[in-house]
Amino acid sequence: MQRLSGERRVPDDLRGGVIALGNFDGFHRGHQAVVGSAVALAREQGRPALVATFDPHPIRYFKPDAPPFRLTTLDQRERLFAEAGADAMLVFTFDDHLAALTAQEFVEQRLIDLIGAAGVVTGEDFTFGKDRGGNVRVLAELGQVHGLTTEAVGPVAEGDETISSSRIRTALQAGDCETATRLLTRPFAIQGDVIHGDKLGRTIGYPTANVSLGHYLRPRYGIYAVRGRLADGRVLEGAANLGIRPTFDPPKELLEPYFFDFHESLYGQVIEVELIRFLRPEMKFDGIEPLVAQMDKDCAEAKRVLAES
């Protein structure tokens, strides 16, 4: 799958496509329905399927000081869109210029001129353009003028509630991995480079691969049963601390998975760590011995949890 810039002319072989328009952070079941419809329509008509996303997230542009809230990085979205059958991911840079485009300018300058789109699929509640002047009705009207097919996909609900990124964020902030997994159709996963830490882990028999939380939403601090995916595709099981490790000075905010039966260096590798279940809150221990005794128990519990999930 190709990654394209939303500011440049789309190459000829990807023009005349159907584009799923949205941000799709998390790529939850609702997002999957929108992208799925775009891909299905594209296949039916023998057209390329494109998926849009915004970087930075529009919320970040409008609220630069908002606490981290991301559910996926651009790299994760790229993989998820490819798995959903898209031929290209189109990244719109959300900056002053984009924010100032009216709905009509966005459709004419971006969808028609730069992308050469033949069809566009959004969620029913999608808004776009300066002051959110564009919605699915405006999009349909502009589409008629420019020969652009439009389709609005209704919300996907679970129970009485629409599935949304904010519902998933709330679940993760409560340590409710199971709800997040259901709404995402896969576990929430943090991807990042393995960085150097204090080199303490190895001396207590528990080396941990330290990953920065970056722009990700902060799930509830605590100990989790996890699965890790290495760059080479290997999947490892483990137990991880996500938080500030209050036993150590100075406290540092990290995700630190210990992988069972694994003895290789991971420094510099990009790994992805799936949060399967919250086991307990982080605690401050009075020394290394009680910490290690608790880590032994955590690992035993994580193994039990992972064996049945």
Ligand SMILES: Cc1cc2nc3c(=O)[nH]c(=O)nc-3n(C[C@H](O)[C@H](O)[C@H](O)COP(=O)(O)O)c2cc1C
């Ligand atoms: C399963 C597990 C549970 C842990 N629980 C805690 C905890 O409750 N409190 C704490 O301060 N550190 C805890 N840690 C320890 C730290 O996350 C980390 O292993 C330690 O700070 C060594 O860091 P290093 O990787 O920088 O050497 C836990 C680690 C693991 C793997």
Ligand SMILES: Nc1ncnc2c1ncn2[C@@H]1O[C@H](COP(=O)(O)OP(=O)(O)O)[C@@H](O)[C@H]1O
């Ligand atoms: N089972 C394992 N789980 C996690 N990391 C491991 C494991 N075995 C070896 N490693 C390596 O050891 C490093 C962690 O060792 P540690 O002493 O905790 O150092 P640091 O403080 O730099 O994280 C990891 O980054 C990884 O390269």
